[in-house]
Amino acid sequence: MKIITKPAYIDNKLVELMEKYTNYYIATAWASMNSNAASKLLDNEKHITKMVVGTHFYQTHPDFIKTFASHRNVKFILKTDKIFHPKVYLFSDENGNWECLIGSANFTQAALTKNDEIMIHITSNDQGSEKIFTDILETIDSYWEYAEEMTEIEITKYTNIWKKNKTKLDSLRNVYGGYTSKKSMIKSNILSLQWDEYYKKIRGTINEKDYSFSERIEVLQKINNYFTEKQIFSSFTKLQRKQVAGLIDDGSEIKWKWFGSMVGAGVFHSKINNNDPNISNALNCIPLTGPVNEANYNQFIKTFKLAFPTGKCGIGIASRLLAMKRPDYFVCLDGQNRSALCKDFGIPQKIDFETYWEQIIARIIDSVWWSSSCPEDSRKEEEKQAWNGRVAMIDAIFYQHKE
Incomplete structure (x- = not known):
């Protein structure tokens, strides 16, 4: 034996x-x-x-x-x-x-x-x-x-x-897109949290000197109003498009560069200034309300790439726009949160158009807090707004300030 x-x-x-x-x-x-x-x-x-x-x-x-x-x-x-x-x-x-x-x-x-x-x-x-x-x-x-x-x-x-x-x-x-994370979801600091725990985390990890929970909520609320009122991105004013794209701080009290500043993306800046129709058409692939699925995302990427025939675009600028239109489904993945977020999820930092949904969004959708019900207490208006932007608000947890 x-x-x-x-x-x-x-x-x-x-x-x-x-x-x-x-x-x-x-x-x-x-x-x-x-x-x-x-x-x-x-x-x-x-x-x-x-x-x-x-x-x-x-x-x-x-x-x-x-x-x-x-x-x-x-x-x-x-x-x-x-x-x-x-x-x-x-x-x-x-x-x-x-x-x-x-x-x-x-x-x-x-x-x-x-x-x-x-x-x-x-x-x-x-x-x-x-x-x-x-x-x-x-x-x-x-x-x-x-x-x-x-x-x-x-x-x-x-x-x-x-x-x-x-x-x-x-x-x-813990297999997403054929890749098995070597880190259990239990080890993640956020994926297994209940909503109230997650809500405290997106508020409590913010350093008041450098970050502002209320400022982030204000950005999401203002941009949601743009999409609700005008529906089509190409119908926004140039200033509004630049605000949505994270390309400007216009001197107002709203800090538009939260959730990923894109000021260094020169080609993207030009496309937004010139109101490239492919960017607006791409955003049309993402419904403003209701469920968003991988097919919606794939169609967005396919159309979005048409605005950049030379290929000078990446998941950072794309996810910025996605997070602003549907902050309940998308997070802007950029140089200031990528390292900490990917470490927490137990995945490689090399995330691109093809792996963003499978490695980032699919995991988030499977998290405990994402599936929670919207807070009903009328006295918790700011919490409701945070719930409506719950995926984009991950940035408040993993944002690492760089001089």
């Missing part, structure tokens, strides 16, 4: 046992392709005697189901009254020899390539092996009794539900 802990060793041992034995008895909570063991199983599928695979939480990959569903000795657990959670791999031959792996590892790519797993390797030479062998077979037989074959229609339905829930499942694993 041995203990195996490294996923690559578990994968290799499964391959070794498949090559050595002629009868495979497998019960696993979840399964996927893209491991050495999965490839070997496909090559040796004639040796599958009984294989039962769970589908709870849609963790089994549809590709595995499509590959093995037609095999008469492979069935799936579709009932939802309890969770099917075993991980047992029994291999035997006609001479009474057998070996078994039992432990934590599912028959998935993750379990067999990168997860922390532990498996017990038992053989027919171990003490008490005869009863162990019998008990394992009887248990797998009991699973087999309530397992089911999957029809083509059921596979299609499963695949559709799996696709719909994949993003949700990925986010629970």
Whole structure:
């Protein structure tokens, strides 16, 4: 009897046992392709005697189901009254020899390539092996009794539900846009906060000498009034466009450069001065009220880039405009908050048009405080305004003043 802990060793041992034995008895909570063991199983599928695979939480990959569903000795657990959670791999031959792996590892790519797993390797030479062998077979037989074959229609339905829930499942694993943060969301200073905690943080982290919560709220409120009254960015006056774009402090009491000063973006400055229609058209892709989704964002970026045929634009200026139109969905990512924000989120600082939504916004939307209800107390008008600008206000937490 041995203990195996490294996923690559578990994968290799499964391959070794498949090559050595002629009868495979497998019960696993979840399964996927893209491991050495999965490839070997496909090559040796004639040796599958009984294989039962769970589908709870849609963790089994549809590709595995499509590959093995037609095999008469492979069935799936579709009932939802309890969770099917075993991980047992029994291999035997006609001479009474057998070996078994039992432990934590599912028959998935993750379990067999990168997860922390532990498996017990038992053989027919171990003490008490005869009863162990019998008990394992009887248990797998009991699973087999309530397992089911999957029809083509059921596979299609499963695949559709799996696709719909994949993003949700990925986010629970802290995977966004295919990138897994090495930092748990629990370690973030903001993502797990309740609204009242987050609200205190955007107020309480502000140094009154350099920052002003009320000044930020005033900027968002004034710009929201512009969009509410005029709707279309190109219909704003030149001064208003420059205020929205963070290109000017006009001598008034409103500090327009909060949420990202763009005074150094010369080409952007020219485009705003000349009222480039592509910038206004891009902002039209983002609804002023209601939900904003990734498709809206992608259309915004596609149109926004048309204003910069030489490519002299970046996520800083784009996110400034997005944050001003929909501060409840977007934050201006610039040189004064990028480092601290990305560190807190546990992601690389190299955020561009393609990764901004997936790495920044998708994480924020999954945060606890973002999904909170708007404060209803009429005495908390400033808090309501902060809630309406809750994503843009992240800047108040991560802003780092640079001389």
